[in-house]
Amino acid sequence: MKTLVAYFSATGTTKQKAEHLAQEKGADLYEIEPKVKYTKEDLDWMNAKARSTQEGKDEQIRPELKEEKVDLDAYDEIYLGFPIWWYRAPNIIYSFIDHNDLEGKTIHLFMTSGGSSISNAQKQLKKAYPNLNID
């Protein structure tokens, strides 16, 4: 069975980490992309009305994906990476999990951040998806 590194990155930092990880693991690489890209204004966490701030306040918002469903049949291990936004995984990660069948696969989370650890993001994803094997 094969390994996949799937990641979302708005400004390239997580992308770089994902590329290194895929190389190190000999894994395939997949970029999780939103249907509508995040602009600089969307990412302004100082602005309460910015797209990312609105999403950060409401875990139920599911940004649309550019490609909804990915063929994951070949993979039994998935590294899932993202930037920490508002102390947790961006909502698009929830969109990706909702649209794809990850049950029975081993999911390893990785992230980049400005200093926050992964622990809250991990706790919230495990709580939202108790049937998945997330570590």
Ligand SMILES: Cc1cc2nc3c(=O)[nH]c(=O)nc-3n(C[C@H](O)[C@H](O)[C@H](O)COP(=O)(O)O)c2cc1C
């Ligand atoms: C909307 C938004 C919210 C963020 N919230 C946090 C946070 O809660 N904690 C933190 O350490 N960094 C936070 N950051 C910083 C990013 O996690 C960090 O810059 C990350 O490496 C960006 O990854 P990317 O280039 O792959 O998008 C935030 C950045 C944005 C744009």
